[in-house]
Amino acid sequence: MFEIKGHDLYVEQIKAVDLAAQYGTPLYVLSESSLRSNLSDIKANFMDKYEQVQAAYASKALLTSAVVRIVEQEGFHLDVVSGGELYTARHASFPMAKIIFHGNNKSDEELQMALDYGVGRIVVDNVGELHRLAAMAEKAGKTAKILFRITPGIKAGTHHYIATGQKDSKFGIALDESIIFPAIEFAIQSKAIDFLGFHFHIGSQLFTNDTHIAATKVAVSLIKAVKDRYQYEIRELNTGGGYGIKYVEGDTPKPAAYFTDAIMESLESLCKSEGLLRPTVFIEPGRSIVGEAGITLYKAGAIKTIPNIRTYVAVDGGMTDNIRPALYQAKYEAIVANRADAPSDETVTLCGKCCESGDILIEHIPMQHIEAGDIIAVFSTGAYTYAMASHYNKHPNPAVVLVSGDQSYEIVKRETYEDLVSKDVIPAHLKA
Numbered sequence: 001m002f003e004i005k006g007h008d009l010y011v012e013q014i015k016a017v018d019l020a021a022q023y024g025t026p027l028y029v030l031s032e033s034s035l036r037s038n039l040s041d042i043k044a045n046f047m048d049k050y051e052q053v054q055a056a057y058a059s060k061a062l063l064t065s066a067v068v069r070i071v072e073q074e075g076f077h078l079d080v081v082s083g084g085e086l087y088t089a090r091h092a093s094f095p096m097a098k099i100i101f102h103g104n105n106k107s108d109e110e111l112q113m114a115l116d117y118g119v120g121r122i123v124v125d126n127v128g129e130l131h132r133l134a135a136m137a138e139k140a141g142k143t144a145k146i147l148f149r150i151t152p153g154i155k156a157g158t159h160h161y162i163a164t165g166q167k168d169s170k171f172g173i174a175l176d177e178s179i180i181f182p183a184i185e186f187a188i189q190s191k192a193i194d195f196l197g198f199h200f201h202i203g204s205q206l207f208t209n210d211t212h213i214a215a216t217k218v219a220v221s222l223i224k225a226v227k228d229r230y231q232y233e234i235r236e237l238n239t240g241g242g243y244g245i246k247y248v249e250g251d252t253p254k255p256a257a258y259f260t261d262a263i264m265e266s267l268e269s270l271c272k273s274e275g276l277l278r279p280t281v282f283i284e285p286g287r288s289i290v291g292e293a294g295i296t297l298y299k300a301g302a303i304k305t306i307p308n309i310r311t312y313v314a315v316d317g318g319m320t321d322n323i324r325p326a327l328y329q330a331k332y333e334a335i336v337a338n339r340a341d342a343p344s345d346e347t348v349t350l351c352g353k354c355c356e357s358g359d360i361l362i363e364h365i366p367m368q369h370i371e372a373g374d375i376i377a378v379f380s381t382g383a384y385t386y387a388m389a390s391h392y393n394k395h396p397n398p399a400v401v402l403v404s405g406d407q408s409y410e411i412v413k414r415e416t417y418e419d420l421v422s423k424d425v426i427p428a429h430l431k432a
């Protein structure tokens, strides 16, 4: 969906430079065909291939009302992790029964919201939350359908900021007998709780399936222990997301089926050998659905060469629209969208315009010759960019544009300076 024709980079059938001219820069651009094709791939190779399976889109990767509509149309569930994400989902008319509500520190207000909205599943992250939720559901005369998020004690091979399956994690319930079993027993006995099963998510940007398989084994042992101890059949197992994507040359992403087939195969055989009913399996990828479907367009500004050191090319965005390089040294590739067919024979460092030396988008990247005013496209920025945007230095957030064939739609409007001060309040004694 991103192609070079002549001198230009195209997003579907529209020139990137035309999008930049029409909507301004920086600009997040999302290809609808690419997004839908990633969703269809999961449908064809997982949802239609196996019985009793469901897929959710992890909305933390990129959540806008239009994205919610696409995800719903494609038949997916939606993973949300906060009151704000839940509110957005409802705002976009997403069916609440297909919501999976996560979060390691859900407030009473968020839990109440989930009960009031009638969300399909709440993934309970800790024992305190279980007791709070049970009390609130009982008071409301409701039954909360829950899964326990467990930390299976598996260390994923990824940056430690995005590894979550190891025991020492802020997410989930550790599998110590004295912690997990009393929680399970309580959930089974509570009239206000419908205990469906377990959830794990071991990390993000993974290229091998071994940790998913290992976590599945741990989950099956737990499912067996629950059956042996309480004669209780677990009905659902949510295996999270984490499937890696291509950011740079050398990344080796695998199709979703590489992960889901391995999970299903190991689960089917383990359940058979343990004499267990195979639970309904959920997956909830985010990055692999939207990551490569998005690019960011910037305009090149100040260009500064420090002899024998490097050339900095500053763009009109930076860590405010993409914090990932500064946060955990994420790597990206980029081209000059209006000179896309030229050889990449100049090495530059793309930096942003924030007051931080760490505001570097890409270090030492071979690129086409760049002049001020050129449009730079950074690839694979669909996930965890707009979702993590900030207002540092009071930079307004860019617009998000959806491209479908030869049509484009602003699905999130560019913020204005007025927006930036719209929540400011000046107390009377400070007024001029």
Ligand SMILES: Cc1ncc(COP(=O)(O)O)c(C=O)c1O
Binding pocket: 058, 060, 061, 079, 102, 201, 203, 204, 205, 240, 241, 242, 243, 284, 285, 286, 287, 288
């Ligand atoms: C609980 C949970 N599910 C799913 C995801 C999605 O992960 P990814 O975007 O790597 O697929 C995350 C990411 O943090 C997560 O925490």
